[in-house]
Amino acid sequence: MKQLVGTGVALVTPFHEDGSVDYVSLEKLVNYNIDGGVDYLVILGTTAEAATLTNDEKKKVIETIKKANNKRVPLVLGIGGNNTAEVIKEYQETDLSEYCAILTVSPYYNKPNQEGIYQHYKAIAESTDANIILYNVPGRTGSNIDPETTIRLANEFKNIVAIKEASPNFLQSTDILRTNNREDFHIISGDDEYALPMVLAGGSGVISVIAQGLPQLFSSMIKEGLNRDVNAAYEKHYKAVEITRAIFEEGNPCGIKTVLSNKGICSAQTRLPLVPASEELTNKINQLLINI
Template sequence: MAIFTGSGVAIITPFHEDGSINYDQLKKLVDYHCENGTDSIVICGTTGESATMTEEEHLECIKRTIDFTAGRIPVIAGTGSNCTATAVELSREAAKAGADGLLVVTPYYNKATQKGLIEHYKAIAREADAPIIMYSVASRTGCNIEPATVAALVKEVDNIVGVKEASGNISQVAKIMQLTQGDIDLYSGNDDQIVPILALGGKGVISVLSNVAPRETHEICAKFFAGDIEGSRELQLKAIPLINALFSEVNPIPVKKAVSLMGMEVGGLRMPLTEMEEANAQKLAQAMRAFGIQLA
């Protein structure tokens, strides 16, 4: 059984003015998603600015999110690192804290060969008592998980169950599904490719869009699973201008701006990320209004 089906929000991390994590506001965000159709909380991913968290902050954020969610929907903890030992430690502790699953990105900067990726993921899986979703996003990490590698890991390691595919390469996704005979939990890592990936047998999306349009992102998936392919496709296409605006600058700069435009106090960004350019912010606000999102 999949950890979740539907829309998992790659949730932002709110900060105080001094840059510390605002846990009170994080609880409000978790409640907002539980009440508005989101099917899973994905904490400490790219969108959550995990790259600038200390290990202590990282684990505290995961533990608090599990507490805040209180079993209402699954919590998937981002525990990847370019250092295998660090990824093992984060994954082990997140599993002990009660995470329903782990999202483990490929090593970045130092990269890895496909053999290295196999050993990296096996080392984490041996130590972490939770199902693992691999995360392939070469545009940010410089490291792609080849379809044969995905298939080998899913077949050989019991608790490696899925992949978040953000390569943007539909042919690669199709090859993964062919090599695994569909026996894998496949999630779209790109909000503009939800329907194509569901059509290939995907279980859902791990979404940036869901931060500002949780109900609609859920419905793209729910309609598809219910057989309303046309309705799912219409929602997907309607969201494209908003999705483009949410990626007009590097993620999570635009989405954090978008959530603040909705009146939620989520604070700024940690360096080296900087505030959104005003021209892009205006286009983002316009796209949000056009989609039907009410601004504060």
């Protein structure tokens, strides 16, 4: 799974001012990121506001990205949820042949214990031959995948190939790195500010939000980190750290859409219940971008 080494980008879904999906801007976004040097693209993740898209819109988003990509970089598809049976059904009804892996978020809202999380992923792994990336994001799901559960799943299911780790506790990530004995299991940062420290600690890279706004800067930073060019990598890290923090001040993806609007890629429009960045945050982001 070398396709998962480096910088992956969790693509937004651009919208017109009337709230409809802007597929032209989505195509522009794909080209902007590939030209900027990112290593793979993630479709219909949390950043894509996938929860607000209709099934028909999701299908058209997928087709637009696949067409624009034209097999230039690997693709990862987001399929997850808090109803295990429905997640398995979606796996079985989706053609997964064009994706190097499927990103599957830990069950949200239900707040299962560790055994419940294990059984959820076990049922999914046994239902498919597709490569699976676990996604731990406690700030959204209301529960955490403990390092022991991650290692247990990695050791028992070969098609569980990675974890996107977005726990706010960086020690959790290092515990996984420290105790993982499987050479082909990837630990991927799900937090942009921790991306470089994660890589330097032994991680495989990042699935990033900010990188789609600053693809050249961020992807080159990750490459330098992987090559242990530490000083050059940290120079870029510190250059990007303020904008990385700013885009999450009012939630994701309103901040990154403000960056993309500034770059002329797409509008800053979101769908309810999310709203665009405030005027104050927009001004702050635009000011920070002047010096990057």
